[in-house]
Structures are given as C-alpha cells and as structure tokens.
Amino acid sequence: MAGWGWGWARAVRGLLLDVSGVLYDSGADGGAPIAGSAEAVRRIKASGLKLQLCTNETQATRADFVRKLRAMGFDVSVAEVTAPAPAACRLLQERGLRPHLLVHHDLVPEFAEIDKTNPNCVVLGDAAEHFTYANLNEAFRLLIGMEKPVLISLGKGRYYKETDGLKLDVGAYMKALEYACDIEAEVVGKPAKSFFESALAELGVPAEQAVMIGDDIVSDVGGAQQCGMRALQVRTGKYRPSDEHHPLVKPDAYVNNLAEAVDIILQQQQL
Amino acid sequence: MAGWGWGWARAVRGLLLDVSGVLYDSGADGGAPIAGSAEAVRRIKASGLKLQLCTNETQATRADFVRKLRAMGFDVSVAEVTAPAPAACRLLQERGLRPHLLVHHDLVPEFAEIDKTNPNCVVLGDAAEHFTYANLNEAFRLLIGMEKPVLISLGKGRYYKETDGLKLDVGAYMKALEYACDIEAEVVGKPAKSFFESALAELGVPAEQAVMIGDDIVSDVGGAQQCGMRALQVRTGKYRPSDEHHPLVKPDAYVNNLAEAVDIILQQQQL
Numbered sequence: 001m002a003g004w005g006w007g008w009a010r011a012v013r014g015l016l017l018d019v020s021g022v023l024y025d026s027g028a029d030g031g032a033p034i035a036g037s038a039e040a041v042r043r044i045k046a047s048g049l050k051l052q053l054c055t056n057e058t059q060a061t062r063a064d065f066v067r068k069l070r071a072m073g074f075d076v077s078v079a080e081v082t083a084p085a086p087a088a089c090r091l092l093q094e095r096g097l098r099p100h101l102l103v104h105h106d107l108v109p110e111f112a113e114i115d116k117t118n119p120n121c122v123v124l125g126d127a128a129e130h131f132t133y134a135n136l137n138e139a140f141r142l143l144i145g146m147e148k149p150v151l152i153s154l155g156k157g158r159y160y161k162e163t164d165g166l167k168l169d170v171g172a173y174m175k176a177l178e179y180a181c182d183i184e185a186e187v188v189g190k191p192a193k194s195f196f197e198s199a200l201a202e203l204g205v206p207a208e209q210a211v212m213i214g215d216d217i218v219s220d221v222g223g224a225q226q227c228g229m230r231a232l233q234v235r236t237g238k239y240r241p242s243d244e245h246h247p248l249v250k251p252d253a254y255v256n257n258l259a260e261a262v263d264i265i266l267q268q269q270q271l
Numbered sequence: 272m273a274g275w276g277w278g279w280a281r282a283v284r285g286l287l288l289d290v291s292g293v294l295y296d297s298g299a300d301g302g303a304p305i306a307g308s309a310e311a312v313r314r315i316k317a318s319g320l321k322l323q324l325c326t327n328e329t330q331a332t333r334a335d336f337v338r339k340l341r342a343m344g345f346d347v348s349v350a351e352v353t354a355p356a357p358a359a360c361r362l363l364q365e366r367g368l369r370p371h372l373l374v375h376h377d378l379v380p381e382f383a384e385i386d387k388t389n390p391n392c393v394v395l396g397d398a399a400e401h402f403t404y405a406n407l408n409e410a411f412r413l414l415i416g417m418e419k420p421v422l423i424s425l426g427k428g429r430y431y432k433e434t435d436g437l438k439l440d441v442g443a444y445m446k447a448l449e450y451a452c453d454i455e456a457e458v459v460g461k462p463a464k465s466f467f468e469s470a471l472a473e474l475g476v477p478a479e480q481a482v483m484i485g486d487d488i489v490s491d492v493g494g495a496q497q498c499g500m501r502a503l504q505v506r507t508g509k510y511r512p513s514d515e516h517h518p519l520v521k522p523d524a525y526v527n528n529l530a531e532a533v534d535i536i537l538q539q540q541q542l
Binding site: 127128129130131132133134136137140141144158159165166167168169171172173175176177178179180181182 | 398399400401402403404405407408411412415429430436437438439440442443444446447448449450451452453
C-alpha cells in the first residue's frame with residue numbers, strides 16, 4: 001500500500017530539496033541533521049536521479065552553507081545549491097540597481113561584485129539579530145526618500161524553526177517596510193515562479209519530471225505546484241498537523257521524512 | 272476671504288488637538304515647539320472653548336509627557352490628555368487580559384496596576400530602540416503559542432517625524448506580527464472610533480460641536496470625520512503636499528499651523 005497513488009513517481013528524473021527542516025534543523029548551536037536524510041541524499045545520487053537544493057537560506061554564503069552541510073555528513077556541492085542571493089545579484093545587474101543591503105552580515109560576501117554606492121533600492125534578507133530598530137529605520141528612510149522605491153526581499157517566509165524554537169523570518173520585516181512606505185516588495189526566492197524556474201534549469205530536468213520536497217506547505221509545496229511540479233510535504237521541520245487541512249494547498253503526498261520519500265520514489269522507479 | 276467656508280466654526284464648543292506635529296516637533300533632543308502654538312493654546316483657553324489633547328504618544332507616561340510640554344511653554348494638564356495607554360488599561364481590565372508588554376521602557380509605569388503574570392495577550396507600543404529582534408521574536412513566540420492570539424496595538428501609524436528625520440512607528444511592527452501570526456491586531460488609539468469617543472467624552476462636547484486639528488491626514492483627519500467631527504489638517508509636522516490629493520480623505524479645511532486655525536475659529540465665534 002505504501003506505493004498507492006505514487007504512479008507519477010516513475011517519471012521522476014530529478015529532485016528539488018528544501019534544506020532547513022528537510023535535511024537538518026537549523027539552530028544557534030549549528031543545527032542538527034534529521035535522521036536518515038544524509039543517507040537519503042547518498043541514495044538519490046547513487047540511483048542516477050538528479051538533485052538540486054532549493055533553499056531560501058540567507059544567513060550565510062552558499063560556500064559557508066555547503067561547508068556546514070558537509071560537516072553534518074551531506075554529500076553536496078555549491079553548484080547543487082539554488083539560493084536567493086545569487087538570484088538577486090543577477091536581477092540587480094540586469095536592471096542596473098545599486099542596493100542598500102539589510103541582510104545578515106555573513107551573507108554580505110555574496111554581493112561583493114555589486115556596486116553599492118548611492119543606493120537606488122533596498123535588498124532585504126533574514127538579518128535576524130541585525131534587524132535592529134536603527135537598521136530597519138535606515139532602510140525605511142532610504143525607501144521613503146526614493147522617487148520610485150524598490151524593495152527586493154530574499155523570501156517572504158513568516159517564521160522558521162530552529163533547535164531552540166520559532167524565529168521570525170524575513171517576510172515579517174518585508175511587511176513592516178511595505179506598510180510604512182505603502183509599496184509592494186519584489187520577492188526573490190521561494191515561492192516566486194522565476195526562482196523555481198532557475199532551480200529547474202540548474203537541475204536540468206523539466207517541471208513535469210521533477211518533484212519538490214519541503215516542509216513549508218505554501219512556499220515549498222504551493223510554489224512548486226504553481227510551476228507544474230509534483231510536491232511532497234515532509235512531517236519534519238516546521239510542519240504542523242494543521243497544514244494537512246490547508247485551505248489552498250494540497251501536496252501530491254505526505255511523507256514522514258525525506259528518507260521515506262526517497263524509499264518510495266526509488267521503489268516506483270524499479271517497477 | 273480667510274473665513275470663507277468656515278461657517279460651521281461658529282458652532283464649535285471644543286477642540287481636540289493632536290500633539291506631535293501640531294504643538295511641537297518631537298526629537299531625540301527633546302523636540303522643539305512649533306511657532307505660535309503655545310500662544311494658540313492660551314487663546315483657546317481664554318476664549319472659553321474646551322480643549323483636549325488627543326495623542327497616540329506612547330513613548331512616555333502622560334505625567335512625563337505633560338511635564339515636557341509645560342517646559343516648552345504649553346499650559347496643559349494630565350487630565351487634558353487622551354492617550355492610548357490608559358485606554359488600553361481599561362480594555363485589559365474589562366476583558367480580564369494579562370499583557371506581555373512590548374512598549375517603550377518609559378511607558379511601563381502606565382501599566383503598574385495591571386496583572387502581567389502568565390500573559391494571554393501582547394500589547395504593542397512605539398518601542399523605538401526597544402524593537403530589537405529578540406524583543407519582537409519574544410512577542411511573536413507568545414502570540415503563536417496562544418490558542419487565540421490577542422494583539423493590542425497602541426496606534427497603527429506608519430511613521431512620524433522627529434527633528435532628525437522620519438521614524439518608523441508602531442504600525443510597521445504591528446504589520447510584522449500580524450503577518451507572522453496570521454492575525455489581525457486590535458488598535459487602541461487614533462484612528463479607532465472608540466478612542467475618539469473617549470476623547471470627546473473627556474472634552475465634554477458632542478461630535479458635531481467639536482473639531483479635530485492634526486497633521487496626519489488618515490489618523491487624525493479621517494478618524495475624526497468618521498466620528499462625525501469636523502477636522503483640519505495643519506501644514507506642519509509630517510504634513511506633505513501630496514496629502515492634499517489624498518484619494519479617500521478630505522479635511523474640512525487646511526491651515527498653515529495651529530495658530531492660524533485658532534485665529535479663524537475665534538473670528539467666526541465673534542460673528
């Protein structure tokens with residue numbers, strides 16, 4: 001019965017994986033891997049299926065992020081990570097935008113090549129402790145002083161779960177600036193369609209042969225389905241039982257964790 | 272011509288005055304009185320018209336606030352100030368609510384009589400520098416952990432003007448918590464109808480014989496008009512020329528400052 005309703009998984013050629021809440025639970029202590037996930041990543045790769053990590057992580061450069069994941073036993077490389085900061089850099093360059101950065105200090109190196117003099121937009125990331133009143137007010141004053149304020153937000157999550165509890169995510173601060181300036185932010189990162197499309201391009205697999213696996217019912221599951229992908233929700237990370245009655249989004253299936261998802265998909269592939 | 276269209280002012284028996292941006296410009300340096308406003312307050316009192324200050328100020332107790340105003344030359348008393356914190360205390364007591372306070376430290380004494388053990392709601396004020404990530408996250412965690420989260424916001428202003436520039440107001444942080452918790456805050460303070468009604472009760476004059484004078488087109492002018500009052504916008508404080516093309520709110524008149532408003536109203540009273 002485990003494979004019931006999973007016929008579509010036979011056509012899968014690539015997996016997009018959310019990271020926090022799927023591979024590991026983040027935390028001030030560095031976080032902790034979720035049981036079975038490192039082995040699941042190895043099995044995906046051994047099977048010949050393609051794999052790409054699709055994360056809204058903006059508290060570290062991809063290089064530091066991958067270093068942390070490898071230390072936890074995950075066999076992943078920088079090229080296998082699709083993250084908002086590099087996507088934002090492409091957008092800034094295409095449009096000739098010079099950002100004021102309100103992001104985590106550890107993310108700043110991702111913007112090393114970008115001209116930041118005389119800013120004509122604000123880029124907002126999950127700055128966590130750097131979300132002081134003074135820093136938010138500085139971003140607000142720059143925006144309200146622009147003829148056409150441009151606010152680019154690296155994600156719009158409400159909150160995420162760390163090992164010591166829930167944490168406010170960048171979306172809450174995006175809403176604060178949107179309200180104060182009476183503007184609407186442009187979101188780079190999940191659930192933006194262009195972000196999933198970048199991840200699929202890096203995965204090298206069309207939407208109908210890809211599956212997204214995440215713990216966020218709206219951002220991961222809803223976002224991926226809007227792009228024509230299948231999407232699974234894991235019952236780890238910030239998953240809450242009430243997600244299973246979400247009024248708008250219904251995953252293609254629930255799985256207890258990444259390991260179970262990989263078990264079932266690989267079984268289907270062998271049928 | 273100065274009195275053209277002001278016939279209604281003959282029926283006025285009481286004035287509600289916004290404070291910041293009408294009597295003085297606030298600032299880290301203590302602020303500075305607006306020219307002519309202290310004399311205008313004296314003339315209102317000498318005329319026999321009633322006067323009540325109607326403020327969303329939540330960075331100080333009313334006692335400290337009045338002390339500051341008196342030092343700037345304003346002849347006002349604590350009983351003449353309607354402010355959100357005392358209104359919130361009445362609401363908390365009526366509904367048996369025990370607040371967690373995320374407010375400016377200097378406002379805390381207003382809540383001295385309120386039971387704050389084992390909180391079942393959050394009260395949000397203009398905490399300014401106290402809006403750290405840790406403090407906002409603490410309020411968020413309390414709310415998201417409640418079966419029915421109750422968020423009471425002391426105002427919903429976007430921003431205000433201090434002598435050294437614009438400052439984010441409580442409304443921005445209210446929106447952040449509303450989004451993170453998927454809830455709607457209850458607003459105590461302008462433009463809430465119940466708050467204007469309290470101010471009118473303290474003024475002792477019915478709405479149709481009262482006029483509100485403020486610098487905020489939405490919160491002061493729109494809010495007062497919704498209660499059946501006349502309302503004037505001053506061209507001081509955070510007034511911006513674009514306010515004169517506001518899509519929804521049109522004041523009964525514009526005046527350059529409080530002194531001009533009082534001149535015209537007193538002239539009309541003598542006709």
